[in-house]
Amino acid sequence: MRVLGIETSCDETAAAIVEAPDGAASNGPVGRILANVVYSQLTEHRRFGGVVPEIAARAHLERIDGVVQQALDEAGFGLADLDGIAATGGPGLIGGVLVGVMTAKALAFAHDKPFLAINHLEGHALSVRLTEDVAFPYLLLLVSGGHCQLLTVRGPGDFTLLGTTSDDAAGECFDKTAKLLGLGFPGGPAVERAAAGGDPQRFALPRPLWRKPGCDFSFSGLKTAVRQTIEKLAVDEPPTGDPRAIADLCASFQRTVGDVFADRCANALAASSMPTLVVAGGVAANAYLRRRLEELAAAHGVRLVAPPVALCTDNGAMIAWAGVERLRLGKVDALDFRPRPRWPLDPDAAVRGVPSQVGSRP
Ligand code: KG4
Ligand code: ZN
DSSP: OEEEEEEOSSSEEEEEEEEOOSSOOSSOOOOEEEEEEEEEOHHHHGGGTSOOHHHHHHHHHHHHHHHHHHHHHHHTOOGGGOSEEEEEEESSOHHHHHHHHHHHHHHHHHHTOOEEEEEHHHHHHHTHHHHSOOOSOEEEEEEOSSOEEEEEEEETTEEEEEEEBSSOOHHHHHHHHHHHTTOOSSHHHHHHHHHTTOOTTSSOOOOTTTTOSSSOBOOHHHHHHHHHHHHHHHTTSOGGGOHHHHHHHHHHHHHHHHHHHHHHHHHHHHHHOOSEEEEESGGGGOHHHHHHHHHHHHHTTOEEEOOOGGGTSSOHHHHHHHHHHHHHTTOOBOTTOOOOSOOOSOTTHHHHTOOOOOOSOO
16 A cells, blocks of 8 residues: 655645555554655745745645655656555645645546545654554654644544643744744754753743643743743843853753653553553654653653654655555545644544643644
């Protein structure tokens, strides 16, 4: 089974081809990535300090055909050799999602192939099964630029939300911290680099919801504390000019996020009794946070599994893989699928009283 996956929901124009054995095996065997092309629009957005939706949509439109062709060339076959064509159908910046969905629909129609509309978050959620033998169900910490959630994952389209952020996402908090320190965009990798060698104990930053029951998150207080710390330091020790202060603040910030992740995941592990903890999404690329979660998992006698770093941030392979998982179950989509700017993984969460999935970014 070979599936093309297209990802255009934010600022990466990506296409990948993934191959996997037929049949809905619950625990493996895993897939093979035949091509994984990611064109990052970083240079288009950098001078604005963030992603500009209109620029992103136009850049996707200009690049998508070439990126898909490159993926096919690298894999060494044509569209006729595919078993399905998947694209991110939401949530995300709607202009970009439209470009990916229309491209995939056109290719599926022209070549008479099944079309699969993938929830971007499901792409992150299942990506670990592309490279690792991980059986359902598992506990998932999904941490990206727009989302920070704990969920149980029982299969494609089968998620239970345990908790989410009431304000910012974790990645957003990394990005804002980097911006305040003048470290550039995207902030996560910049903060991680700057934290190397820093003193993680120098600054005591607030850990919202720390030791409170439940699995929810909040990052706005932490963001404010980072800003205030920078302002205070600036009086006699401008942090933007002082590499030591920047390193210490980034290391302290990262430790605080690690403390919060560990605290919230401990509650989720206790509540769900899952054998496996999976971390996915862009923030899962952070080596320090992966280590903290590994320690937590070991202390709880469970296994921590994370995708390879290159598959944590947005890519087409995770969309192709979610396509494989859905195709195995016959869950294909009609060509009248409407792209969705918002698309919660667990639409019934609000009914059960879990806070709605908010966040200022899609
Ligand atoms: O999953 P992703 O590529 O896009 C979304 O779906 O949002 O996640 C991007 C987010 C950004 O906020 C970025 O700063 C963060 O992931 N990120 C990191 C690291 N690499 C990317 N955060 C912390 N440490 C990293 N190494
Ligand atoms: Zn993402």
